[in-house]
Amino acid sequence: MFTGIVEELGEVTAVEKLDDASRFRLRGPLVTEGAKHGDSIAVNGVCLTVVEFGDGEFTADVMAETLKRSSLGALDVGSRVNLERPMAVGDRLGGHIVQGHVDGTGSILDRTPSEHWEIVKIALPAPLSRYVVEKGSITVDGVSLTVVEAADDWFTISLIPTTLALTTLGIKEPGDPVNLEVDVIAKYVERLLGPNAQENVK
Numbered sequence: 001m002f003t004g005i006v007e008e009l010g011e012v013t014a015v016e017k018l019d020d021a022s023r024f025r026l027r028g029p030l031v032t033e034g035a036k037h038g039d040s041i042a043v044n045g046v047c048l049t050v051v052e053f054g055d056g057e058f059t060a061d062v063m064a065e066t067l068k069r070s071s072l073g074a075l076d077v078g079s080r081v082n083l084e085r086p087m088a089v090g091d092r093l094g095g096h097i098v099q100g101h102v103d104g105t106g107s108i109l110d111r112t113p114s115e116h117w118e119i120v121k122i123a124l125p126a127p128l129s130r131y132v133v134e135k136g137s138i139t140v141d142g143v144s145l146t147v148v149e150a151a152d153d154w155f156t157i158s159l160i161p162t163t164l165a166l167t168t169l170g171i172k173e174p175g176d177p178v179n180l181e182v183d184v185i186a187k188y189v190e191r192l193l194g195p196n197a198q199e200n201v202k
Helices: 065-067 126-131 161-166 184-193
Strands: 008-017 021-027 038-045 044-052 055-064 081-085 105-111 118-123 137-140 143-150 154-159 177-182
Touching: 038 055, 044 177, 055 065, 081 126, 126 177, 126 184, 177 184
Parallel strands: none
Antiparallel strands: 008 021, 008 081, 021 055, 038 044, 038 081, 044 055, 105 118, 105 177, 118 154, 137 143, 137 177, 143 154
C-alpha cells in the first residue's frame, strides 16, 4: 500500500530485456535504506519487488503483464523515475490509498505554465473515464494528485513547484506516456452497486 507521495527521484542504471520480461536496476539511495529482499518499491506508480540491492541501487524483475499494462517498457538507462516505499502502519496518509497496480496508461497532451503552478492535460483511456471526477484523486506515474477538470477522454491536473521539481512530472513532455491508477474505492463501489449488487451481498 502506498500514498502517492513520491520520496525520491531515481534513475534507471541498467536494463536487461528478456524473452517475456525485463530486469531493471534502479538508483535510489533513500528508498533502499534498510531495504530487504522481497520488499516493495513503487516505480512510477508500479509496485515492484526488490530482488537484489546494494550501494544505493536495487534490482526488480518486471513480468510481461506489467510491461503490457504500464509504461515501464519504455524506460531505458538514464530514465528518471518516481520512487516510493510502502506506507508504514500508523503513518499519516499524506496522499490517498494507492495500490501500485496500474489501471492503464495515458499520455501528456498539453502543458500550460503559469507563475506559480502548471496545468497538465492528460489523455484518458475510455475504460477509466467513469472513475475520474473533478476534485477526485488519481495517481499519475505514482504521484497522488487532485483532478482539476474531467472529460470523457482527458483530464487536467495542477502541479505545484515542489511536484515539478521533485518528480518526473516536471520533465515529461507532450506525447510522453504516464501510468494511471484510479481510486480503488470507486472501483469497489461500482462493483457493489452494479447489476449483481443484491447477489454480491448475500
